[in-house]
Amino acid sequence: MNLVEKYLAKAAGKDAVSPGMDLSCRVSYVAAHDVTAPIAIKMFRQIGVKKVFDPDRVALIVDHIYPASSEKARDNVWIMDDFAKEFGVHLYQRGEGVIHQLMYEKHRAQPGELVVIADSHTGTCGGYGAVGVGVGSTELAAAMATGKLDLEVPEVVQIYLTGKRPGNVFGKDVILYLGSRFGTDHLVDRALLFTGPGIEELSVAERMTICNMGIELGSMITLFGTTEREPDTAEDLELDLGALEPQIACPFSPANVVPVSRVAGTAITQVVVGSCTNGRLNDMEQVARAFEGKHVHPDVNTLVVPASKEILEEMEKRGWCKIIRDAGATVLNPGCGSCFGAHEGLASARDVVVSTTNRNFPGRMGSMKANIYLASPATAAASALTGRITVPEA
Amino acid sequence: MDIIKGKVIVLGDDVDTDQILPGYAMAEPYDQLGKFAMAGLAGVDFKTVYEPGCILVAGRNFGCGSSREQAPIALQQAQIALVIAKGFARIFRRNAINIGLPVWAADVVDSLKTGDQIEVDLEQGTVTVNGETKRFQPMAENVIKTLSYGGLIPRVRAELGITE
Numbered sequence: 342m343n344l345v346e347k348y349l350a351k352a353a354g355k356d357a358v359s360p361g362m363d364l365s366c367r368v369s370y371v372a373a374h375d376v377t378a379p380i381a382i383k384m385f386r387q388i389g390v391k392k393v394f395d396p397d398r399v400a401l402i403v404d405h406i407y408p409a410s411s412e413k414a415r416d417n418v419w420i421m422d423d424f425a426k427e428f429g430v431h432l433y434q435r436g437e438g439v440i441h442q443l444m445y446e447k448h449r450a451q452p453g454e455l456v457v458i459a460d461s462h463t464g465t466c467g468g469y470g471a472v473g474v475g476v477g478s479t480e481l482a483a484a485m486a487t488g489k490l491d492l493e494v495p496e497v498v499q500i501y502l503t504g505k506r507p508g509n510v511f512g513k514d515v516i517l518y519l520g521s522r523f524g525t526d527h528l529v530d531r532a533l534l535f536t537g538p539g540i541e542e543l544s545v546a547e548r549m550t551i552c553n554m555g556i557e558l559g560s561m562i563t564l565f566g567t568t569e570r571e572p573d574t575a576e577d578l579e580l581d582l583g584a585l586e587p588q589i590a591c592p593f594s595p596a597n598v599v600p601v602s603r604v605a606g607t608a609i610t611q612v613v614v615g616s617c618t619n620g621r622l623n624d625m626e627q628v629a630r631a632f633e634g635k636h637v638h639p640d641v642n643t644l645v646v647p648a649s650k651e652i653l654e655e656m657e658k659r660g661w662c663k664i665i666r667d668a669g670a671t672v673l674n675p676g677c678g679s680c681f682g683a684h685e686g687l688a689s690a691r692d693v694v695v696s697t698t699n700r701n702f703p704g705r706m707g708s709m710k711a712n713i714y715l716a717s718p719a720t721a722a723a724s725a726l727t728g729r730i731t732v733p734e735a
Numbered sequence: 736m737d738i739i740k741g742k743v744i745v746l747g748d749d750v751d752t753d754q755i756l757p758g759y760a761m762a763e764p765y766d767q768l769g770k771f772a773m774a775g776l777a778g779v780d781f782k783t784v785y786e787p788g789c790i791l792v793a794g795r796n797f798g799c800g801s802s803r804e805q806a807p808i809a810l811q812q813a814q815i816a817l818v819i820a821k822g823f824a825r826i827f828r829r830n831a832i833n834i835g836l837p838v839w840a841a842d843v844v845d846s847l848k849t850g851d852q853i854e855v856d857l858e859q860g861t862v863t864v865n866g867e868t869k870r871f872q873p874m875a876e877n878v879i880k881t882l883s884y885g886g887l888i889p890r891v892r893a894e895l896g897i898t899e
Contacts, residue, residue: 380765406762461826478830525799702800
């Protein structure tokens with residue numbers, strides 16, 4: 342068995358499992374946010390059980406539309422507030438941060454534990470060794486009621502990392518590159534497992550970035566293992582980090598990826614650094630370093646969105662907020678709004694955006710005609726300064 | 736399950752959840768989502784080809800992107816009878832079945848055009864157009880069972896014997 346199979350076998354209380362086997366797995370943490378929780382709560386009430394499986398292991402987080410941009414969005418928060426009071430589950434509704442970052446900060450699963458969140462980027466926790474499976478609201482309701490999740494054991498595609506990465510290559514570039522190799526659906530119903538000596542080049546935060554975007558390749562689970570190669574995988578790909586250069590996803594697919602050098606010089610009008618993909622302290626550090634003593638290009642609206650209040654506080658302590666503001670950029674409150682076109686930074690048909698977020702589908706950030714490029718914080722910051730897509734310095 | 740008959744609307748690959756239900760509609764009340772079905776579709780003005788009871792026929796990776804259950808709910812409220820695609824993103828596929836919207840993986844997109852009237856028998860795995868019937872892998876029994884209950888919640892309630 343490979344590591345994914347070992348973890349799933351343990352969660353299901355079985356000695357051995359193999360691909361295709363149907364399992365009922367014990368869940369360690371369950372969570373939902375203000376877009377998915379209201380329907381999950383509706384479905385939970387329809388099931389008709391009187392309590393959640395373990396209130397201490399259920400968290401509801403208001404991050405997608407915070408502060409509320411409409412009365413309807415605010416009504417959804419009240420649905421969560423009522424439920425949290427009635428069932429005694431955790432609720433974060435004061436802008437504490439983005440769900441995948443808050444689960445890391447406040448309810449961190451141990452390696453091998455199963456985390457079920459009603460959000461497609463649940464794979465993020467694979468960066469710290471937990472098995473994250475993203476679900477919709479109905480499955481989340483069932484998991485809240487039973488503490489179990491039914492799934493089938495996926496085939497595993499292993500990425501064996503070797504080599505030393507160049508100074509301008511980050512976790513984001515690794516997963517974008519894999520998008521160009523695999524496309525958007527090669528990994529549907531499969532798991533993506535990273536192993537090899539190269540994983541020691543990547544911090545936990547960067548591993549979380551990589552796992553965050555596994556879903557853009559279709560994967561069900563994305564996980565970091567150890568430096569040892571895992572047995573019993575369906576596919577095995579060796580990737581030399583030393584051979585990578587900075588990558589960028591062009592409109593309108595996260596898998597439409599080329600080296601940044603290929604599109605360098607393209608004029609841009611907005612930069613967004615943040616989200617569950619790249620809103621952590623190491624990401625903010627890239628921006629602060631690049632912006633120190635400089636000014637962003639006058640044509641570029643630059644938005645910096647830390648993934649949690651804890652990160653924002655640390656940025657303030659280190660003087661990074663001032664550096665970023667002095668450079669002419671805007672530090673926004675933690676949240677998901679600018680990433681998915683809800684509020685706080687919508688793009689019009691005239692905009693060309695470089696964003697560190699995870700999706701550049703048509704209309705993702707507002708206008709169907711807005712061009713969105715996805716890249717690392719280093720590439721985004723370098724581009725904000727020049728007003729053009731720019732390869733960051735190594 | 737009954738045979739599904741309807742007008743086909745042909746779509747491309749990678750129709751993502753932002754196209755099926757755009758981010759701006761995510762805070763809409765549950766029963767209003769149908770109005771926004773396919774409002775973000777790229778390349779086709781959905782309103783001009785849509786009719787209630789129609790069948791969406793797509794290429795690879797239909798429903799990729801977000802876990803928003805609002806996406807299949809919007810299609811269901813807009814009375815989309817069925818989605819047939821070469822392949823579905825995992826979360827969308829499960830969401831659709833969980834709410835009782837039939838979605839079926841079959842490679843028919845290249846042999847149909849928008850406006851065709853088709854008949855689909857999911858249990859037999861057949862698609863009939865202009866009197867000609869083609870066979871595909873039938874829908875899985877477990878999926879048919881969930882759909883026959885109208886979704887996962889009614890199925891779970893029935894199996895747990897909850898009646899109140």
